[in-house]
Amino acid sequence: MSGLQCLATENIWFDKQRYDEAERRFYEGVNGPSSPQQQVKTALQQAKGRQQKRQHRNSSSHGGGDQELVSRMKSLELENQTLHKVVQEMRAALQKLESRVVMLEKSPAAAAVPCAKAAPVKQVKVENGDDDDDDDIDLFGSDDDDEEATRLKQERLDAYAAKKAKKPALIAKSSIILDVKPWDDETDMAQLEQCVRSVQMDGLLWGASKLVPVGYGIKKLQINCVVEDDKVGTDILEEEITKFEDFVQSVDVAAFNKI
Incomplete structure (x- = not known):
């Protein structure tokens, strides 16, 4: 206060x-x-x-x-x-x-827990001649030993081949976009596309297509395809498509992508 x-x-x-x-x-x-x-x-x-x-x-x-x-x-x-x-x-x-x-x-x-973390790695000592496949074959033994070793080796090779055959093989594929150019604006583009799609071979699958204007009334055919790299290449495609000389002037690769 x-x-x-x-x-x-x-x-x-x-x-x-x-x-x-x-x-x-x-x-x-x-x-x-x-x-x-x-x-x-x-x-x-x-x-x-x-x-x-x-x-x-x-x-x-x-x-x-x-x-x-x-x-x-x-x-x-x-x-x-x-x-x-x-x-x-x-x-x-x-x-x-x-x-x-x-x-x-x-x-x-x-x-x-710490015991599990600190568990020492077991080291297996390989004695001379115990686990070595080469030592199973006695070069100076009898013929029966040679036949047994050959049989075991063949069984192992067959088992490895069967195991490898079960695994699916990875097939490398690519997506390719081709530009197919005609000679002039009077070229029948529908017929040109039929000629291109008539090219059939193992590992080739044609996809969607469209007409792209180039200039002066001329349109090019842009078509997509999926190929297996081991079977089909761009050189083979260009060679097969350019065989239609009445319709196709040139073939160019617009895009190439691995799948």
């Missing part, structure tokens, strides 16, 4: 000095001028009254400061209690965590 608020709640006679002065003049007028001793006494009384006022103000201000200090101390105590509570909760959580870690370390499942 500030000094002004304290003064606002107190009943103080601010004009007491004026009334004292008026009272003194009144008595001087009735009884005549006062003696110097009376004037000194009056001045002392006035000074004493002023000192009492100052003491009252100081006490009120000190009282407000003490109250503020008390409120601050109470807030600090509450904050300190809250911090103590948080620290206790953290300690309890830490103890629980430590107990769980100890239990996991003592459990057999946790103990088996």
Whole structure:
């Protein structure tokens, strides 16, 4: 509480000095001028009254400061209690965590994990002549041993060939877009496309086609095909298509992509 608020709640006679002065003049007028001793006494009384006022103000201000200090101390105590509570909760959580870690370390499942990770690699020592296929054949042995070794070798080769035959062979394919250009704008493009599609061979599959304007009313045939790389090449396609000399002027590869 500030000094002004304290003064606002107190009943103080601010004009007491004026009334004292008026009272003194009144008595001087009735009884005549006062003696110097009376004037000194009056001045002392006035000074004493002023000192009492100052003491009252100081006490009120000190009282407000003490109250503020008390409120601050109470807030600090509450904050300190809250911090103590948080620290206790953290300690309890830490103890629980430590107990769980100890239990996991003592459990057999946790103990088996590092053992599995740190398991040494077994090294198989190959003794001379035990697992070597070449040592199975005795060059200085009898004919029966030679026949047995040959039979075993043939069985292994047959088993390997059968295993390899079961695996599907990976066929490399490519997608090719060809630009087939006619001689002029009077060329029958439908007939030209039929001639191109009449080229048939193993590993060739024709796809979609369209006519693309070139200029001066001339259109080229752009046709897509899928080929097997081991069976069909672009050179063979160009050679077979350019055989239709009445319709085809040239063949160009517009795009070539592996599938």
